Amino acid sequence: MIATRALTKRYGHLLVVDQVDLDVREGDRYGFLGPNGSGKTTVVRMLLGLVYATSGEIAVLGQPVPGRVAEVLPAIGSLVEGPAAYGHLSGRANLALIDAAGRSGGRRTRRQRIADTLDRVGLGGIDNRPVKRYSLGMRQRLGLAAALLRSPRLLILDEPTNGLDPQGIREVRDLLVELNQAGTTVFLSSHQLAEVEQLCTRVGIVDQGRLVEQDDLAALRKLTGRSIIHTPDADRARQLLDGRVEQADTGSGRLLVADPDTAALNSRLVAAGIRVSGITAERRTLEDVVLSVTGSGADRFGAAREPTEPAHPAQAGHPAQAGHPAQAGLPAQAGHPAQAGDDIVEQ
Amino acid sequence: MIRVELAKLVRRPRSWVSIALLCGLPVLVAVFVAVTHLAPPPGQGPALLSAVLSSGSLYPAAALAIVLPIFLPVAVAVVAGDSIAGEATAGTLRYLLARPVGRTRLLAAKLVTLVVYTLAAVVLVAGTAYLTGILLFGSQPVAATPGGLTTSNIAATSLSGTGLSPLDIALRTLGAVSFIGVSMLGVGAIALFLSTITDSALGAALGALAALITSEVLVTLNAAAAVNPYLPTRYWLAWIDFFRDPIVWRNIERGYAVQGAYVLVFLAAAWAHFATKDITS
Numbered sequence: 001m002i003a004t005r006a007l008t009k010r011y012g013h014l015l016v017v018d019q020v021d022l023d024v025r026e027g028d029r030y031g032f033l034g035p036n037g038s039g040k041t042t043v044v045r046m047l048l049g050l051v052y053a054t055s056g057e058i059a060v061l062g063q064p065v066p067g068r069v070a071e072v073l074p075a076i077g078s079l080v081e082g083p084a085a086y087g088h089l090s091g092r093a094n095l096a097l098i099d100a101a102g103r104s105g106g107r108r109t110r111r112q113r114i115a116d117t118l119d120r121v122g123l124g125g126i127d128n129r130p131v132k133r134y135s136l137g138m139r140q141r142l143g144l145a146a147a148l149l150r151s152p153r154l155l156i157l158d159e160p161t162n163g164l165d166p167q168g169i170r171e172v173r174d175l176l177v178e179l180n181q182a183g184t185t186v187f188l189s190s191h192q193l194a195e196v197e198q199l200c201t202r203v204g205i206v207d208q209g210r211l212v213e214q215d216d217l218a219a220l221r222k223l224t225g226r227s228i229i230h231t232p233d234a235d236r237a238r239q240l241l242d243g244r245v246e247q248a249d250t251g252s253g254r255l256l257v258a259d260p261d262t263a264a265l266n267s268r269l270v271a272a273g274i275r276v277s278g279i280t281a282e283r284r285t286l287e288d289v290v291l292s293v294t295g296s297g298a299d300r301f302g303a304a305r306e307p308t309e310p311a312h313p314a315q316a317g318h319p320a321q322a323g324h325p326a327q328a329g330l331p332a333q334a335g336h337p338a339q340a341g342d343d344i345v346e347q
Numbered sequence: 348m349i350r351v352e353l354a355k356l357v358r359r360p361r362s363w364v365s366i367a368l369l370c371g372l373p374v375l376v377a378v379f380v381a382v383t384h385l386a387p388p389p390g391q392g393p394a395l396l397s398a399v400l401s402s403g404s405l406y407p408a409a410a411l412a413i414v415l416p417i418f419l420p421v422a423v424a425v426v427a428g429d430s431i432a433g434e435a436t437a438g439t440l441r442y443l444l445a446r447p448v449g450r451t452r453l454l455a456a457k458l459v460t461l462v463v464y465t466l467a468a469v470v471l472v473a474g475t476a477y478l479t480g481i482l483l484f485g486s487q488p489v490a491a492t493p494g495g496l497t498t499s500n501i502a503a504t505s506l507s508g509t510g511l512s513p514l515d516i517a518l519r520t521l522g523a524v525s526f527i528g529v530s531m532l533g534v535g536a537i538a539l540f541l542s543t544i545t546d547s548a549l550g551a552a553l554g555a556l557a558a559l560i561t562s563e564v565l566v567t568l569n570a571a572a573a574v575n576p577y578l579p580t581r582y583w584l585a586w587i588d589f590f591r592d593p594i595v596w597r598n599i600e601r602g603y604a605v606q607g608a609y610v611l612v613f614l615a616a617a618w619a620h621f622a623t624k625d626i627t628s
Contacts, residue, residue: 048444049447050441050626051625051627073446076445078442081438082438085437086355086437088359089358097351097354098446101446101448102446
């Protein structure tokens, strides 16, 4: 659906996107993950023909972009850097205008399609108030409605859950899964690990303009070879498994054991009369993956790192862009290893 | 796309407020003049206003002379400056282009909308002024021509002093309306070009007005005589020649040529820039 080759964008001396090779396949829910300022939005804009690449090639739905972008755009619904609407008009009037703007809108079905789409995004009962009186969440839903208006084959969404409350985030997630199961490919760009981890089947991680990892989420979240055990008898379990316990938190009764065989561990513990409230094989979280591929520690800020990696001028002038994912408030949202297997007993 | 842009223009309160203000100023002037009967002497104040007391049917021309120096260019520059930059600021530009609306199509639709707005403004000013003039000054006055010529079909006098029939005045006013419309398109083209460069609608409008003020300053400057014939405001007042008898075509023709050149050059520049621009708004 989307394929780029050595996609590069330079603004003057600033290298914003550096040799990106995206590969989004039909039916994917693709998560394009990276911190703010890592070049995600610029890539999205290039995919839509809004920004022209400095070098490299783009093919969307099999057509070259920007060469034949007018042919592919009708099959794409997009949300780029937040929703936008004419503030003095109602949501319905805005959708009608945007629908009438392009070709092949279908005037006769317009009213019905607008009503259906508003229903889908949870604005079905909206009154005729002007959009400037909408809350941030309502605007976000309206933007999503505009993207869905023509039943696109490909959705390119930049931070679609921005400004939504937890309920709204869940609704949008369910909606995207539903659309995806009906055959829509979803390309979602986000800086939120949790959002990508919960929704996507395939992940591309971008860091300072480079695509540093691209794989199926299941493949990225491989087993670590350790097991997590929860037990009220932590001390006894520790004695029994002595030597293989890498980490023990006797207060909460959580042990990290260097043994992937949860079934054997479980039977051994139970045989010794140790109560087991939970045991699971540990998997890498997306956060672990992100931290490992985006390199050094969480304290790097542009200038300090510049001498060691002069090859990336993007850092020089933009310290804010060099922010590590971990600094963008991610750990709180990302699934911590401790949560991954809580209360799940594997045989 | 043109229909969509026109719908946006019509549904925007600002369009109507600006036109109402444009029409209101000449009405205000007319009321003052009618109440006091103190028209500026010929050659002073807005063109033709001195002749208005003698014939209301000349008032459309006088009204255009009143709004031409500032009000009309400001209104046109604001609308033209807003055309692309306004969409960019609101963020709707990227969604229009991703819909997709071709960049050339969008620019063409904006241009058509601008032409419609400009003509509507000029025609409505002339129309309301005609009604005001007839109402306050009457259409069959005693002619104040040197020859004292007063017949029923002579409604007004030209600047040269000969009588003009109502049809004559209507045609001449129409000529003035078209000339002023084209002059305003020159302003609009400059503002539209600036609107593709900046994301600030205000900046584009003020930029176009700055160009006009520069031109006005240079027009009066003898030292700038070399560039004088090419300045955008040089022939702005040439439409007054429509009300001479016989019509003096020389400056009117030059005015059309200069404005046409400005419109073509700046539209081409706007298109060239917009079609190749990175949309980062």
